[in-house]
Amino acid sequence: MTEAPSARARVDGYLERSGLAAQHPRVVPLTGDASDRKYFRVLIPDAPSIVLSLYAAPFDVRTLPFVNVATLLAKMPVPIPAVLGHADDLGVIALEDLGDVTLQAHLGAASPAEHAALYRQAVALIAMMQRRGAELASAEYLPYGIAFDVEKLTWELDFFTKHFLEAYRGVTLTAEERDALRDEFAVLVRALAAEPRVLCHRDYHSRNLMLHEAQLYIIDFQDARMGPDTYDLVSLLRDSYVDLPDHTVQELLAYFLALKGLTGTEREFRERFDQMALQRNLKALGTFGYQTTARRNPVYIQYIPRTLKYVRDNLAQQPRFERMRDLLATYVEEFR
Incomplete structure (x- = not known):
């Protein structure tokens, strides 16, 4: 059985595909919530940071509940983080970084x-x-x-x-x-x-x-x-x-x-x-x-x-x- 890639390997994979790796970003783990998702902040020189949300398994973005509901809320509109990108096979979604202040x-x-x-x-x-x-x-x-x-x-x-x-x-x-x-x-x-x-x-x-x-x-x-x-x-x-x-x-x-x-x-x-x-x-x-x-x-x-x-x-x-x-x-x- 093929071993699943580590969280950091999935982050690096997304950064390579998106072209962000060439900007030499710094990746910082964030404290998670009660779910099984993991979060990382990507600090990009001379550009806004982003947050990567890592799911426990690959997904199809067309049926992912988060994206489905985000589409609904954006139409209202109410303020939500923008979805900036995704890698379905890696289980990664890139989101607008709203900072740390709840x-x-x-x-x-x-x-x-x-x-x-x-x-x-x-x-x-x-x-x-x-x-x-x-x-x-x-x-x-x-x-x-x-x-x-x-x-x-x-x-x-x-x-x-x-x-x-x-x-x-x-x-x-x-x-x-x-x-x-x-x-x-x-x-x-x-x-x-x-x-x-x-x-x-x-x-x-x-x-x-x-x-x-x-x-x-x-x-x-x-x-x-x-x-x-x-x-x-x-x-x-x-x-x-x-x-x-x-x-x-x-x-x-x-x-x-x-x-x-x-x-x-x-x-x-x-x-x-x-x-x-x-x-x-x-x-x-x-x-x-x-x-x-x-x-x-x-x-x-x-x-x-x-x-x-x-x-x-x-x-x-x-x-x-x-x-x-x-x-x-x-x-x-x-x-x-």
Whole structure:
């Protein structure tokens, strides 16, 4: 069996093909994300740097989700990194370099006014994606064929059970306990899956928004799909990586509803927002448990306490999920 080329060999192969190698660029590895992609910055003398995204395997760019969704988002348009080139057999995509400053990283240095303006910008981009996403709906774009349906939402909560409760916390569930928990999750899932669907980024949080030349750019959008209109707002405003005061959350929800022409529906929208947050934050705990135990990546442990607090506070405010809270509190002391 032929051995797969190393990451550096694939980078060098792309640079040779593109003609960039002749400019003697410097290649710098970048910190990756929770995916299996690897990233390298290519510093080119007297020219803008670029970023190479290396996939785990070769691909066909015509069917690659990232490129498909990028085409959709560019038509809206919303700010995303430009695709500059690709080498399908090497599993390499060349992207515009947006720098290193995520929204999360910038917040510590931002003034209160700048902080507020950036979050309003981020919320406005969600409203834009929802509005233009409806106008541009077409079977040629992958997100319109997949959704946060009962199967997907249930799978994510089962992922929480397996990777957070069992693998990370070491809980042993009996068949009866597992069924009882799934029954409570099913109530939440049915309510969310029944909501009208809009285009969702799916992972719209402070690490997937880059600040570049005073403008937020959206990255990591390849898993976009249809789902509740609260989904991306929950990702942004109940973010495991950033604390936002509840009054700020309320103000930003009101701003979103004003952009959508839905002023006066705040109470009903907030109820649906909190319901979506419960599912999304449980799913995040599953991801953090998986990264820690299966991928041996401890960096996400620091974000577990904030996410647990979101879930605890949310359960305390939603009487319809009292049974779920009681069951989870049996296994997770932070929920007691």
